Amino acid sequence: MHYAIIAAGEGSRLREEGIDTPKPLVRLCGVTLLERLIGMFRSQPDCESVSIIINPSSGKYLDSTGASGKAPWEDADNVIFGTTQGSMHSLAALRSCLAGSREFCLTTVDTVFRPEEFDRYLECFRNDSDADGYMAVTTYIDDEKPLYISTDRDGMITGFFDTARPDTIYVSGGVYTLPTTALDILDECMKAGLTRMRDFQRALAASGMRLKAYPFSRIIDIDHADDIPKATLLAHPSDNQPSSQYGGH
Numbered sequence: 726m727h728y729a730i731i732a733a734g735e736g737s738r739l740r741e742e743g744i745d746t747p748k749p750l751v752r753l754c755g756v757t758l759l760e761r762l763i764g765m766f767r768s769q770p771d772c773e774s775v776s777i778i779i780n781p782s783s784g785k786y787l788d789s790t791g792a793s794g795k796a797p798w799e800d801a802d803n804v805i806f807g808t809t810q811g812s813m814h815s816l817a818a819l820r821s822c823l824a825g826s827r828e829f830c831l832t833t834v835d836t837v838f839r840p841e842e843f844d845r846y847l848e849c850f851r852n853d854s855d856a857d858g859y860m861a862v863t864t865y866i867d868d869e870k871p872l873y874i875s876t877d878r879d880g881m882i883t884g885f886f887d888t889a890r891p892d893t894i895y896v897s898g899g900v901y902t903l904p905t906t907a908l909d910i911l912d913e914c915m916k917a918g919l920t921r922m923r924d925f926q927r928a929l930a931a932s933g934m935r936l937k938a939y940p941f942s943r944i945i946d947i948d949h950a951d952d953i954p955k956a957t958l959l960a961h962p963s964d965n966q967p968s969s970q971y972g973g974h
Contacts, residue, residue: 728766732834776803776822837956856937861898871896898944
């Protein structure tokens with residue numbers, strides 16, 4: 726399986742709140758978000774490659790601070806420096822890195838979840854012959870604009886919605902494991918001028934792809950400064966690190 730990380734955003738809200746560190750370099754208990762994800766991906770027995778699209782600001786930040794040693798992204802197989810219109814366009818930029826395998830797993834650099842839940846999620850996907858793809862979901866809503874998900878009694882996804890409905894008990898967690906045939910649907914979305922990842926998800930469902938919702942206890946997106954201590958407790962519940970170690974201010 727190919728693994729991919731989207732880290733092309735600006736992180737403007739963190740910067741406005743006093744966090745000067747680019748989001749991929751924000752640390753949870755001494756480990757950058759980027760290193761954390763790369764490590765989780767590398768630990769998977771089926772990992773063929775790890776690819777990243779990252780905002781050039783991360784490199785500029787390390788240069789400006791005089792940081793020595795290896796940059797976190799140097800542990801990836803493929804690195805693209807660039808910015809895009811949105812996550813779906815970032816996925817399109819990574820397309821060539823993901824082709825050639827049966828499946829790929831994708832997430833954004835600011836998505837924080839428990840490693841053991843991620844391991845179980847992938848194990849269930851590997852052993853599930855009924856689903857084409859798995860999407861992480863949670864009942865814990867911590868996103869400013871959550872994508873609500875409806876499912877049938879077997880956990881298969883039946884729809885994606887911008888607003889809550891009586892049949893939407895889950896929201897998207899931002900972790901996607903998909904067959905590479907999904908990249909053909911991505912091409913169609915790009916041709917149609919769509920830009921948002923949720924539009925891509927809707928197109929996948931509309932295509933008839935069998936997508937299963939896999940519940941995580943909690944998933945936190947780091948969008949604001951106060952998300953960092955919450956994410957630290959989620960990732961390392963036994964640790965109690967001071968906020969000054971989460972990244973630069």
